[in-house]
Amino acid sequence: DSGVTQTPKHLITATGQRVTLRCSPRSGDLSVYWYQQSLDQGLQFLIQYYNGEERAKGNILERFSAQQFPDLHSELNLSSLELGDSALYFCASSADLNSSYEQYFGPGTRLTVT
Amino acid sequence: AQTVTQSQPEMSVQEAETVTLSCTYDTSESDYYLFWYKQPPSRQMILVIRQEAYKQQNATENRFSVNFQKAAKSFSLKISDSQLGDAAMYFCAYRSSGNTPLVFGKGTRLSVIA
Numbered sequence: 001d002s003g004v005t006q007t008p009k010h011l012i013t014a015t016g017q018r019v020t021l022r023c024s025p026r027s028g029d030l031s032v033y034w035y036q037q038s039l040d041q042g043l044q045f046l047i048q049y050y051n052g053e054e055r056a057k058g059n060i061l062e063r064f065s066a067q068q069f070p071d072l073h074s075e076l077n078l079s080s081l082e083l084g085d086s087a088l089y090f091c092a093s094s095a096d097l098n099s100s101y102e103q104y105f106g107p108g109t110r111l112t113v114t
Numbered sequence: 115a116q117t118v119t120q121s122q123p124e125m126s127v128q129e130a131e132t133v134t135l136s137c138t139y140d141t142s143e144s145d146y147y148l149f150w151y152k153q154p155p156s157r158q159m160i161l162v163i164r165q166e167a168y169k170q171q172n173a174t175e176n177r178f179s180v181n182f183q184k185a186a187k188s189f190s191l192k193i194s195d196s197q198l199g200d201a202a203m204y205f206c207a208y209r210s211s212g213n214t215p216l217v218f219g220k221g222t223r224l225s226v227i228a
Contacts, residue, residue: 002158042218042221045217056214102161103216107157108158
């Protein structure tokens with residue numbers, strides 16, 4: 001158990017809908033990363049937050065957004081869902097911005113868009 | 115941009131034997147970190163081993179060791195005395211120094227034959 005929690009574990013929804021994925025980092029970790037794992041694109045970085053502020057953006061679609069709250073949990077919002085958004089979404093946390101700190105991954109949320 | 119290449123989509127090994135998974139990366143940086151992650155059928159991302167680029171000594175963790183060749187930009191993972199529980203997808207990942215996310219290879223699926 002990495003100490004990172006993600007809810008829900010599974011989500012099935014229809015095209016055009018909007019969903020919210022939730023992540024709680026390890027106790028004390030300030031930095032949260034979101035990654036998407038799809039069959040054709042592999043594991044890709046989406047976005048990073050540090051202590052409530054956005055710090056880095058990767059291949060995140062405009063239909064996707066995220067935020068980190070004062071209690072440091074983070075939410076990833078996916079809207080106008082398409083079939084191609086079906087993927088495993090991971091959240092990872094690390095203690096600080098220093099790259100020597102490990103990133104610990106949550107169990108992921110499997111999103112299926114039908 | 116940094117890239118990570120895993121040239122072996124699938125590998126298999128007999129139980130108790132040794133197997134080596136290959137990884138090459140492309141970067142112009144001198145300071146970075148390299149990782150091997152294991153993803154079993156549960157889909158959890160588990161850190162297997164890490165290597166700091168400034169360290170010449172190859173990292174080892176029990177039955178897992180790496181062969182880090184900085185000049186060749188190669189980072190292979192050796193698994194000794196393979197066990198059935200080692201069967202999983204293995205991802206090689208790169209991280210620059212500073213505030214950067216992980217860049218993953220496409221993965222190698224390892225099967226262990228009893």
